[in-house]
Amino acid sequence: MNLDLSLRSEIKNAVTALFNQSIDQLQIQPTNAEFEGSHTLVCFPLAKISKKGPEETARLIGDHLVAHGNLVSKFNVVKGFLNLTLTDTTWLDLFVSIYNDKNFGALPSNGKEIMVEYSSPNTNKPLHLGHLRNNFLGWSVAEIYKALGYTVHKVQIINDRGIHICKSMTAWQLYGNAETPESSGLKGDKLVGKYYVEFDKVYKSQIRELEEKGSSKETAEKEAPIMKLAVSMLQQWEQKDPQIVKLWRMMNGWVYAGFDVTYKRMGVNFEKLYYESETYLLGKEEVLRGLEQGVFFRKDDGSVWVDLTGDGLDQKVLLRADGTSVYMTQDIGTAILRFRDFPKIEKQVYTVGNEQEYHFKVLFLILSKLGYAWAKECFHLSYGMVDLPSGKMKSREGTVVDADDLMQEMAEDAEKQSRELGKLDEMTEQESKDLFEMIGLGALKFFLLKVDPRKRMLFDPEESIQLQGHTGPFIQYTHARICSILRKAKDQGVTAAVEKLPALEPAERNVIAVIYQYQSKLQEAAREYSPAAIANYAYDLAKEYNQFYQSIPILNEMDAVKQKFRVALSFVVASVLKKSMHLLGIGVPERM
């Protein structure tokens, strides 16, 4: 049953009957809590059609709906707002249709495919807080599209090539003493990151030395011995020097093993990984093809450029004078390769920080100029930085929040707070451990996802995680409590069922109304590429249920029909909470 459509159609019929005109656009919104009713028709725009004042128009429509329609039982008019109260039968029918729909909110496959890229880290340092926002966001958007019937391919591009990884390799060769993850006890990504930092330290001191000897800053940066080593290593890598390639394979392998541990804990996964080392050559071919077709041009020094001044942008280099690729070249290759690998995808979503907005604008334009029609379907899911109270995270200043550390702290914090409440008596060690993990990560994910992705946000690591209020654990707790009620109902022999009811309580109607919003929130989240819509919805539903729970006894009532109905209602709320939280990658426990 589609309540919105039915209501709209009744109103449209009323307008036609009353004013002899048809109308396409109707403004219907939820009624404010202070007035009676659930749906409100905004009648100001209709005043033109009715040629009467907004209030008069509202009254006429209201009268007509009550007299001739099946949905509305009564109405009131406040200024130009027509507040409609629906019949209990309407609410019950709606609830029954939701209750019987096992896949409520999820749409059947629509045969369409899309690709979502997220994470895409460099392989020279560990993942941090910013990557957490990225991963949770990308994973969640992918799940939201899945729920809407799309086949979604989750991928990432690994930036495994270039000077940055050579820096770690150089420092490890010089100072590593053959240290490995096994020998050091460090996670692979942490170990490689350690040598990246080491490189930077040595590099800086060498620059200082050279400057003291009278070199200019530019010369010093180029002439620092350790940098020269790294550059020559990059050249050797490009020439496929077996020793260097072997070292590169080994150290990247360490990083991947370390990342895998982190991804597993985050709960994200990828269908396919792309490596820059494998895609940059295709990008180069494409650029040369574009050059032949006159899309690009060559400068005197041999470098290849694209001129986007006609599109309000600048000129951009695509191949260096020495013929090597830049970042853009690789992304061109990667995009094309992906459409070859998955010919049915109709769009690509790139989850990448907003500092790269310009880059993606350019990329999509270039792809379009190269003649790829799908270029206009590519979307940069751009998100803001996560700031610390001290300001921006800077790896060079050591003010990054490490992803592994943070997840660990969240789980420990959840443990500490749960133990203080002392409610873990009948759980095994493993069960409570899983629970702390679920709560800690739930708090973290909810915190990062409830904010509009485009906005930069603030994270304070000093403040311990909130378990109450507008948080993930609040919703998890509500779910656990509903499960407890359902268990108790079972013990008492009360089964869920929706039979004929004399009347509904306002709190019951409110809960049904919120449940029903789920599908439109899902659409909204997909349209906006924003899990925030889902996060805030799940919170609303939990809160609405808590109010219902507080105001109405669910089991302690004589009327058996009511009892069964409330158990059914609780059951549906729990299942919708679970579904929405799943879209955020957050698990909900059955007891906590």
Next chain:
RNA sequence: GGUCCCGUAUUUCAAUGGAUAGAAUUUGAGAUUCCGAUUCUCAAGAUGUAGGUUCGAUUCCUACCGGGACUACCA
């Protein structure tokens, strides 16, 4: 300089052009014969400035003020 994003309670976040701008947090006051007190109720408290569009603006437009990002033959 140019392009883009963001300015909402003490703080962190909401609000398809709609009604008295919502939550959480903080502070203060209260509820619970319990189906689980990580709950619920009440109170205090905000749209950077100046114009414009209109029945109606946090939202759209213009200017200014404030914060940020980008504007590399780095990735």
